[in-house]
Amino acid sequence: MVVTKxxxxxxxxxxxxxxxxxxxxSGLHAAVLPEDRSDAMYHSYEGGGMKIxxxxxxxxxxxxxxxxxxxxxxxxxxxxxxxxVLANASPYTEKRTEYSLGADYLINKTTLSTSxxxxxxxDYEANTAYxxxxxxxxxxxxxxxxxxxxxxxxxxxxxxxxxxxxxxxQNYKINWTQxxxxxxxxxxxxxxxxxxxxxxxxxxxxxxxRVENGVQTIGKKTEVYPETRTSTAFSLSAKYYLPYxxxxxxxxxxxxxxxxxxxxxxxxxxxxxxxxHWHFEGKVRTYKQSQARFYNDLFESENFQNxxxxxxxxxxxxxxxxxxxxxxxHELADGGxxxxxxxxxxxxxxxxxxxxxxxxxxxxxDPGLLGNEPLYSFDxxxxxxxxxxxx
Amino acid sequence: MSQYKYLFxxxxxxxxxxxxxxCAIEPWVKPYERDNLADPIMSFSKDPVSLNYMHHVxxxxxxxxxxxxxxxxxxxxx
Numbered sequence: 001m002v003v004t005k006x007x008x009x010x011x012x013x014x015x016x017x018x019x020x021x022x023x024x025x026s027g028l029h030a031a032v033l034p035e036d037r038s039d040a041m042y043h044s045y046e047g048g049g050m051k052i053x054x055x056x057x058x059x060x061x062x063x064x065x066x067x068x069x070x071x072x073x074x075x076x077x078x079x080x081x082x083x084x085v086l087a088n089a090s091p092y093t094e095k096r097t098e099y100s101l102g103a104d105y106l107i108n109k110t111t112l113s114t115s116x117x118x119x120x121x122x123d124y125e126a127n128t129a130y131x132x133x134x135x136x137x138x139x140x141x142x143x144x145x146x147x148x149x150x151x152x153x154x155x156x157x158x159x160x161x162x163x164x165x166x167x168x169x170q171n172y173k174i175n176w177t178q179x180x181x182x183x184x185x186x187x188x189x190x191x192x193x194x195x196x197x198x199x200x201x202x203x204x205x206x207x208x209x210r211v212e213n214g215v216q217t218i219g220k221k222t223e224v225y226p227e228t229r230t231s232t233a234f235s236l237s238a239k240y241y242l243p244y245x246x247x248x249x250x251x252x253x254x255x256x257x258x259x260x261x262x263x264x265x266x267x268x269x270x271x272x273x274x275x276x277h278w279h280f281e282g283k284v285r286t287y288k289q290s291q292a293r294f295y296n297d298l299f300e301s302e303n304f305q306n307x308x309x310x311x312x313x314x315x316x317x318x319x320x321x322x323x324x325x326x327x328x329x330h331e332l333a334d335g336g337x338x339x340x341x342x343x344x345x346x347x348x349x350x351x352x353x354x355x356x357x358x359x360x361x362x363x364x365x366d367p368g369l370l371g372n373e374p375l376y377s378f379d380x381x382x383x384x385x386x387x388x389x390x391x
Numbered sequence: 392m393s394q395y396k397y398l399f400x401x402x403x404x405x406x407x408x409x410x411x412x413x414c415a416i417e418p419w420v421k422p423y424e425r426d427n428l429a430d431p432i433m434s435f436s437k438d439p440v441s442l443n444y445m446h447h448v449x450x451x452x453x454x455x456x457x458x459x460x461x462x463x464x465x466x467x468x469x
Contacts, residue, residue: 039441139417173457179420191458233456239435255456273432287455314454319452382445386440
């Protein structure tokens with residue numbers, strides 16, 4: 001029999017450590033509430049046969065200089081004809097509605113934050129509760145934020161009313177923001193996410209070789225994923241104020257999980273104000289990941305292994321995106337309720353390239369290509385147009 | 392205990408120790424030297440509604456997640 005000795009350190013639960021840290025930092029220096037503002041945004045994603053757009057409305061207001069409350073209403077109108085849909089189903093439309101309520105509370109010079117989010121689709125419901133604490137210290141040179149969220153989802157299937165599964169997750173976040181010099185600020189973030197439950201998409205299928213009447217052909221069956229997943233991501237960001245009033249941002253992130261996915265992404269952005277009213281932004285972002293260990297574009301047989309996935313987001317792939325943005329800002333006269341407003345337009349262009357996810361539609365016209373179709377790639381355009389007002 | 396939980400707890404304990412020593416450190420960038428840092432173009436999260444949306448786009452199209460700030464909610468990924 002193997003006996004594992006548990007140290008006192010190991011017996012400290014994450015929740016106890018979280019509360020302990022929250023207690024100690026609550027006695028330090030001042031924090032500020034988020035600004036009072038409202039935003040109305042139209043967002044659009046178009047590419048790879050998908051069109052997803054809709055509004056997002058965010059309202060935030062402080063009360064008695066102690067509490068700031070916020071509410072967000074968000075819609076995704078989905079028109080889906082992606083490669084997965086075209087290969088295995090029929091194009092469809094659906095709508096996702098998301099509501100969030102949040103509150104930030106200044107107590108003993110510490111900001112405590114909490115929020116609740118509910119997202120519903122015709123076949124999926126997601127709930128998330130969040131609690132966090134944030135504090136400035138080292139003479140306000142540093143800001144430490146820690147957060148915990150718990151999510152509980154119900155997974156359905158629009159073609160099977162009896163199908164109902166659960167998926168639960170927990171997120172632990174730590175973020176440290178540091179003023180380095182009078183022109184430079186840095187931020188480091190660490191986040192661990194654990195999932196448990198039904199983690200795959202009930203509609204997505206894997207494909208595998210099979211022999212039918214002596215002819216080798218392709219069979220399909222629903223994906224099977226492990227019921228647990230734990231991931232850790234670490235990010236490092238820096239912003240530098242250039243001598244002529246402009247800023248440059250550098251960001252990198254590394255990611256790994258228990259499904260053997262490893263990913264990195266890097267971003268560089270440049271922000272250039274033109275005068276008191278305009279500023280412009282440009283950015284480049286790259287992303288690259290390895291595949292999950294149970295991913296395969298085409299399995300050798302129906303029961304080749306316990307867990308089988310063909311989600312292209314689980315495959316070995318990369319993307320690069322280029323973004324531009326323009327913001328018009330106008331300060332309003334003193335004494336009025338509204339202080340200023342901005343009109344913002346951002347457009348990002350993405351190119352996605354998959355290294356072991358093939359375009360199976362190609363072999364419909366030419367069965368000789370089965371298993372050897374060209375690798376899949378697509379491009380997408382993401383647009384954000386929003387109006388913000390401060391009061 | 393998994394390496395992830397160990398890493399998380401180690402990070403919390405490290406930050407707890409650092410926090411307790413915070414009062415002894417003098418700020419090397421004085422408040423009157425922070426004009427440039429207070430410029431909105433230096434904010435990491437200037438527009439939360441826009442930032443959260445981009446996180447949602449990344450999470451829907453990429454296998455990685457976490458350490459990117461706010462966000463959350465369902466999918467609409469197919």
